[in-house]
Amino acid sequence: MSARATTRRRQLGATMRKLRARRGMTLEEAGRLVGVSKATVSRYETQAGPVKWLVVDALCREYGANDAERRAVVALAKDAKQQGWWNSFADSIPESMNLLLTLEDEAVREDHFSCVYVPGLLQTRRYTTALQQANEMRRSPEEIERLVGIRMKRQEILTRPNAPHLWAILDESVIRRVVGSPEIMREQLGQLLTTSESPNVTLQVLPFARGAHAAALGSFVILGGAEASLDVVYVDLHVGSLFMEKDEELERYRLAFEYLRAQALDIDASSSMIKRAREEV
Numbered sequence: 305m306s307a308r309a310t311t312r313r314r315q316l317g318a319t320m321r322k323l324r325a326r327r328g329m330t331l332e333e334a335g336r337l338v339g340v341s342k343a344t345v346s347r348y349e350t351q352a353g354p355v356k357w358l359v360v361d362a363l364c365r366e367y368g369a370n371d372a373e374r375r376a377v378v379a380l381a382k383d384a385k386q387q388g389w390w391n392s393f394a395d396s397i398p399e400s401m402n403l404l405l406t407l408e409d410e411a412v413r414e415d416h417f418s419c420v421y422v423p424g425l426l427q428t429r430r431y432t433t434a435l436q437q438a439n440e441m442r443r444s445p446e447e448i449e450r451l452v453g454i455r456m457k458r459q460e461i462l463t464r465p466n467a468p469h470l471w472a473i474l475d476e477s478v479i480r481r482v483v484g485s486p487e488i489m490r491e492q493l494g495q496l497l498t499t500s501e502s503p504n505v506t507l508q509v510l511p512f513a514r515g516a517h518a519a520a521l522g523s524f525v526i527l528g529g530a531e532a533s534l535d536v537v538y539v540d541l542h543v544g545s546l547f548m549e550k551d552e553e554l555e556r557y558r559l560a561f562e563y564l565r566a567q568a569l570d571i572d573a574s575s576s577m578i579k580r581a582r583e584e585v
Contacts, residue, residue: 312406313355316380319534320360321349323367323377331519338362357381376534380410403547407536408461411468413528417519417551419475421483422492424455426472427498431492432456434484441524462504468528471506473564479509486585491492493582497575508568509577518563526557 324345331349332342340359343438343545347353348360360381408414416423422431432455436448460466479496482489488495500507508516525538537548537557548554569577 312383312410313382314323314403315406315410316355316360316377317349318549319380320363320376323364323369323373324349327367329367334363334366337366345499346574353382362378365557373534376410376529377489391489401545404538404545405458406525407538407547408468410529411471411527413471415526416470416472417475417525417561417564418472419519420478420523421481422474422478422496423470423472423525425459425470426496426505427455427459427489428492428495429456430488431483434488438483438564462499462502469504469506471508471565473508473510473561473568476509476511476577479578482585489585493578493585496578497582500571505570507574507578508565508571510564510568511577514567515571517567518560524557524560526554526561 329337331345335342335345338359342361345363348363357378361374361378364377371540387475396532414425416425421427421435424432427435432452433448436443436451454509464471479493482510483492496507499505523540527536527538529535532554535549535554535558537553539546539548548557
């Protein structure tokens, strides 16, 4: 299996480890229940080697996974060798982004909190280009265009059949910070207003006037699976990416998002603030 074909396999392995740990089983116990070796169960929990979906299905049943969890995990097993649309960009993206794109491709919802820039799924081409040009890692125009193309392609998940629901909470600084130029920023704010009218997009603004809030430490994304137990938190640390899936980590970020949602303006008031920001640019 090539390095760039392992992202679904990685997600499968992480999920299988999580389900077994939740049940409190050892590798040996799990293998004995489904008639495979301890080594086989261990291999299924890594990103190495092929898997048989029937064994994955049997393990899920022994782990007490509910029907929705089991179906989602078996689907991952069946598609473990499948490469995503981003495989053709393999030389341009790090493995962490490869994993993010896989998780996003499988997500049924995405909860974003952004305190610096507009979330990538909602950016205009010119806004994305301006961000790439401002990066401290200087890139050629060709490299920038390639990275921008990846982001634009990524946005297609919002218009596909059975698109995930995107709930984005933007700190007011996001709509006030002029990226690129006033013209580019006006276009970007207009794009936010247009996108917010989509049935699968909910947009809120957290105004400065609300003061300290539940996520003062930074932006994050909760990528929601078919079941809450399959959720993953993604944090872009600029110097790297962090993926979190432990129950206590997920609960902390879910709670933070609930607080943020309560502190932010409602949908209509958020649209009004974005309109004012566009007029004032």
